[in-house]
Structure formats: structure tokens, C-alpha cells
Amino acid sequence: MSALIDRVVLVMPRLMRSDCDDQVITPHQGVLLRALEARGPISLTELRRSFPGAQSSLSELVGRLARLGFVQKKPLPADRRTVMVAITTRGRAMVAQQRKVMRERHKNVLEKLSSDDQDRFVQAFETVVELFGRAAATVTDAEKDE
Secondary structure, eight states: OHHHHHHHHHHHHHHHHHHHTTSSOOHHHHHHHHHHHHHOSEEHHHHHHHSOSOHHHHHHHHHHHHHTTSEEEEEETTEEEEEEEEEOHHHHHHHHHHHHHHHHHHHHHHTTSOHHHHHHHHHHHHHHHHHHHHHHHHHHHHHHHO
């Protein structure tokens, strides 16, 4: 099962890449935009906890998205050292466009399954997503306790 998940994880960025080729953002930037859309404004510090990796890379990613007008960075008035990052209206439009294209691509792939297989896939995938969500919440809670 883990090997299959690894294979899907490796294939999806290529599918997303082709989605972004005619646009100005990379797949990683698209993932970050979708996360900001889902979470709302978040501090750069908290964003770094959510997206592990080199801090400079995340700062560059956010900086590029800000220069393109997809996110806005603002210091927190109560603590000017804390920088908040939020998706802009332009960023939301980009996410909506990407989501539309990706849904069409997913549909084109999954419609090759029979109707019964599609139903089973959706049920199983919903369960997998829920279980991974619970596991991620457990990891997040453990990190907060540290």
C-alpha cells in the first residue's frame, strides 16, 4: 500500500506541472496557495512548521507569490516581527483555475474505471484521506507539545 501511495505522490506533481506550464506558478507554489486558501492568514513562522524544509526556500516561495500578487505579507500590528501571509483575490482566482483544470484531468483518468470501480475508489479514497488527516493531526498535536 505504501509503495502505491509513493507512486501516486510521485506522479501527481508531473500532472500538476503540466497544469502550471502555461501559468506563472510552480506546483509547489500552487500547493502553498491552496493551503493558504484553506487555512486563512497564517504567520510565516507557523507556515514554516506546516511546510518543513529549508526556511530560505519557503521565504523565496512566499516572496515570489507576493511579487506576483497571489499572496500578501503584512507585519502583525501587535508584534511587527511577526509576518502574516494571506492569499489575495488574485491568488484565489488562480487556485480556482487550477482546481478546475485538475478536476478535468482527474475525471479523464478516473472515467476509464467502471462505474462500480469508481464508486469503490471514491469510498476507499475518502476513508484514506480521513485516516491520513487524523494521523497528520496527531503529528501536529505532538509537535505543539514539544
